[in-house]
Amino acid sequence: MEKEIKEMTFEEALLKLETIVNELEDEKIALEESIKRFELGVRLSSHCLAKLDEAEKKIEELTRNQDGKLVARELKLDDL
Amino acid sequence: MDSKIYTVSSLNLKIKNSLESGFSNLGVEGEVSNFYCHNNRHLYFDLKDDNSKIKVVMFYEAKKKLGFEIEDGLHILLSGYISVYEKRGDYQLIALDAEPVGKGSLALAYEQLKLKLKEKGYFEEISKKAIPTIPKAIGLVTSTGGAVIRDIITVLSKRFENFHLIVRNVSVQGLSASREICEAIDDLCEFDGGAGAGGTVVGSGEGTGASAGAGSGSGAGVDVIILARGGGSLEDLWAFNTQEVAQKVFECSIPVISAIGHETDFTICDFVADIRAATPSVAAQIVICDKNETIKKINSLLGRIKNNLEKNLSKSRQDLRYLSDRRIFKKPQTILLNFWQSHDTAGKKLADEAKSKIQSKKAAFGSLQILLDEKPIAGRIALNKMSVNNDLFRLSSGEKNKLESLKNRVGVLLKDMDSKSPVSVLQKGFALVLKKDNEKIIRSIDDASVDEQLQILLRDGILLSKILEKISKNTKAVD
Numbered sequence: 327m328e329k330e331i332k333e334m335t336f337e338e339a340l341l342k343l344e345t346i347v348n349e350l351e352d353e354k355i356a357l358e359e360s361i362k363r364f365e366l367g368v369r370l371s372s373h374c375l376a377k378l379d380e381a382e383k384k385i386e387e388l389t390r391n392q393d394g395k396l397v398a399r400e401l402k403l404d405d406l
Numbered sequence: 407m408d409s410k411i412y413t414v415s416s417l418n419l420k421i422k423n424s425l426e427s428g429f430s431n432l433g434v435e436g437e438v439s440n441f442y443c444h445n446n447r448h449l450y451f452d453l454k455d456d457n458s459k460i461k462v463v464m465f466y467e468a469k470k471k472l473g474f475e476i477e478d479g480l481h482i483l484l485s486g487y488i489s490v491y492e493k494r495g496d497y498q499l500i501a502l503d504a505e506p507v508g509k510g511s512l513a514l515a516y517e518q519l520k521l522k523l524k525e526k527g528y529f530e531e532i533s534k535k536a537i538p539t540i541p542k543a544i545g546l547v548t549s550t551g552g553a554v555i556r557d558i559i560t561v562l563s564k565r566f567e568n569f570h571l572i573v574r575n576v577s578v579q580g581l582s583a584s585r586e587i588c589e590a591i592d593d594l595c596e597f598d599g600g601a602g603a604g605g606t607v608v609g610s611g612e613g614t615g616a617s618a619g620a621g622s623g624s625g626a627g628v629d630v631i632i633l634a635r636g637g638g639s640l641e642d643l644w645a646f647n648t649q650e651v652a653q654k655v656f657e658c659s660i661p662v663i664s665a666i667g668h669e670t671d672f673t674i675c676d677f678v679a680d681i682r683a684a685t686p687s688v689a690a691q692i693v694i695c696d697k698n699e700t701i702k703k704i705n706s707l708l709g710r711i712k713n714n715l716e717k718n719l720s721k722s723r724q725d726l727r728y729l730s731d732r733r734i735f736k737k738p739q740t741i742l743l744n745f746w747q748s749h750d751t752a753g754k755k756l757a758d759e760a761k762s763k764i765q766s767k768k769a770a771f772g773s774l775q776i777l778l779d780e781k782p783i784a785g786r787i788a789l790n791k792m793s794v795n796n797d798l799f800r801l802s803s804g805e806k807n808k809l810e811s812l813k814n815r816v817g818v819l820l821k822d823m824d825s826k827s828p829v830s831v832l833q834k835g836f837a838l839v840l841k842k843d844n845e846k847i848i849r850s851i852d853d854a855s856v857d858e859q860l861q862i863l864l865r866d867g868i869l870l871s872k873i874l875e876k877i878s879k880n881t882k883a884v885d
Contacts, residue, residue, distance in 0.1 A: 335538075336538075336539055340539070340704070343704070343708075344707060346711065347714075350710075350714040351710065355718070357719065357722045360715050361715060363711065364711050367707070367708055368708065374700075375701065375704060378540065378566075378700060380542075381540075381542060381543075381570045384543075384570045384571070386570075387572070387573045388545075388572050388593055396593055396596060396597045398599075401573055403550070
């Protein structure tokens with residue numbers, strides 16, 4: 327594995343997953359290899375699914391404080 | 407002649423004053439030619455029609471207020487006054503403002519900037535950055551007072567419930583808009599997510615919209631920026647058509663989605679941005695994947711891998727069944743029997759070969775011994791004969807006869823012994839034929855079969871041989 331799955335971005339993991347599926351479906355692959363790929367696919371897909379839940383819902387406004395530092399504060403819009 | 411005499415300078419000055427007061431506020435329309443701009447400051451050109459032309463100067467103060475660029479061939483309406491360049495005595499139009507004829511100056515400025523940036527390669531696909539599928543945080547440059555931010559949040563909430571949006575509030579129209587937009591882009595690029603000191607700010611009593619930051623920052627800044635504004639006239643959208651903003655978007659290290667106005671509005675910013683969204687709502691669709699769709703997609707990919715594995719497994723099972731149904735696996739003892747048989751054959755062959763080797767050595771040894779023993783035996787016999795003969799002299803005749811007959815008997819016995827030994831038979835040139843495996847003597851053609859190996863013992867060794875054919879005495883081939 328050229329890159330550890332946990333280091334992968336969502337896009338990289340998804341692309342790898344798609345590649346595996348296409349390879350499995352297009353090529354004749356030995357049982358042992360297809361078990362390996364299945365395991366890899368399971369790990370990639372759970373990595374992707376984890377990435378989807380990584381962020382926390384936040385709506386913030388970026389402003390500068392008195393010291394001129396950038397700060398993100400929760401933005402509350404009345405009619406949302 | 408009562409005429410007044412002037413110096414050249416005073417005459418030019420008088421003409422200048424006269425022209426400036428006589429043509430103080432005028433407009434003139436014509437085509438630009440011989441355009442020249444020195445150090446990007448004052449503009450010098452001719453304004454001409456089919457039959458005539460006039461020199462024009464537009465000083466920097468007037469030029470910098472123009473939205474568009476003056477260039478050769480442009481049909482424009484200039485306003486200003488006539489003056490004289492005293493050094494050369496040239497009269498010229500001092501242009502204070504210019505306006506393109508036939509279309510608005512904004513439209514012209516737009517076209518000119520678009521062409522200029524296009525030539526500089528700002529719109530090329532190659533310089534477009536990829537938009538992440540799941541941005542960690544989305545930067546949004548817009549006015550928090552407008553409907554646009556609400557539209558975007560609504561769409562984002564539907565697509566990906568746990569999105570992280572960081573809004574940078576700007577004026578989206580007016581004189582300061584383009585500067586504010588540029589600053590906002592800079593701020594979003596600079597913001598690192600508030601992992602440092604920024605995240606711990608405890609502030610209150612500020613603006614009505616924003617309250618103190620609830621949590622610490624995510625530790626990472628935005629990885630995509632949306633520039634958004636609702637629909638409006640060309641003037642309203644102007645900030646997004648300025649070179650300043652175009653330049654900033656082009657140079658921005660974070661991918662930018664431009665979502666300005668309605669579907670039919672194309673701003674310069676749209677062309678420079680990494681992606682143009684037809685409307686702000688569309689930008690919200692582009693900026694993040696639909697979470698449920700994505701989960702479905704991942705599960706379907708996983709399902710395909712599972713199916714493939716199952717297919718492969720069942721095929722392998724089938725292959726296994728096919729193989730295990732074969733005799734060799736059904737009755738594995740068969741292969742064992744074969745194995746034992748070949749083991750035995752090999753073992754026997756080995757033993758036979760060893761035996762035959764021993765046999766041949768034995769035979770060779772035997773014949774050598776015979777050769778060795780032959781002379782001493784003969785010698786000893788001769789010696790004995792001599793002593794017997796000597797004794798004979800001293801013996802009586804009666805005894806002599808007795809001895810003579812004894813001697814005869816010994817001679818007969820010796821002869822008999824010799825003739826009965828198989829070795830002496832071999833010495834005579836006869837051969838002894840033995841079965842190769844058990845060394846039984848072959849006496850009849852029935853004792854051996856065709857292809858069987860035999861040992862033929864000769865005087866000086868053994869010939870290992872094989873039966874080619876059996877021919878019985880009545881000359882008829884058997885087998």
